[in-house]
Amino acid sequence: MTRVEVKPGDGILVTRNLTKIYGERVALEKVSVAIEKGKTTVIIGQSGCGKTVFMKHLIALERPTEGEVFFKGQRIDQLHNHELAEVRTSFGFCFQMGALFDSLTVYENIIFPIQQHREIKDFKVLGELVKLKLALVGMDGYQHQYPASLSGGQKKRVSLARAIALNPEVVLYDEPTTGLDPITSDVINELIIKLQRELKITSVVVTHDMKSAYKIADRIIMLHRGKIAADGDADYIRNHPSEVVRQFIEGRIGEADLAALRLGGTKFPTQFQPEDFSGT
């Protein structure tokens, strides 16, 4: 596939020939993407294809082996950590690894990023701000509860409220619906849509969940083994001619992988034989 060359100013977030290699493993290979401002871009692909690594590069939590990353035209992949701190105030994160702090109340969890970056000492102002953010996700009233007393869906909503605490321009979500039942997942999908529309947020969402991808995406990018396998709107992806893309969206294992899996039983000793225990 010939790809159009992306330029730093083409989108709010741009990666150009982004390549990341860990030891022998190529996690990303020449990924060039321009993410449009105010839109929801969904990244899909099989486990291990590079989605989280890609996302981490968007805020320089990982540094490229080769290639560049730009935020609003400014190259960010080479910035020092103290310069990045300011850039990162424009971002909200809803990462699995960035779960809520169990020892802090909902209120304290939400003011945490605010206090790290802004000098707000007025408790009345902070209280109003937290109320506003929680109301947006339907969780006002839970301020004094601890995460342990919340359901999985409620925790996700509170992490959404925390992600938007600093009025970010971009929110990055890594697997926001994983582990939730279909209805609770849909509540999270609706919230992502609502935040994008009402707060004009640019969203980048990594997901395995095709239902959620089709629902929230303006654009879907599929990664396969660290490269872009498909890039387009939901209809384009739904009708994509490539077998790799079809297998993923239909949740089918490929013929070659299936054959290898079935062969596995005869190729590798998976059961102990009586002689394995002799002499013990």
Ligand SMILES: Nc1ncnc2c1ncn2[C@@H]1O[C@H](COP(=O)(O)OP(=O)(O)OP(=O)(O)O)[C@@H](O)[C@H]1O
């Ligand atoms: N810090 C690291 N050191 C070494 N290898 C890494 C590191 N981070 C990621 N990788 C490797 O890079 C590849 C892509 O990982 P990544 O976490 O992006 O996958 P993913 O698409 O997010 O998968 P999943 O859907 O399971 O979360 C994997 O092979 C992973 O083992």
Ligand SMILES: [Mg+2]
């Ligand atoms: Mg991941």
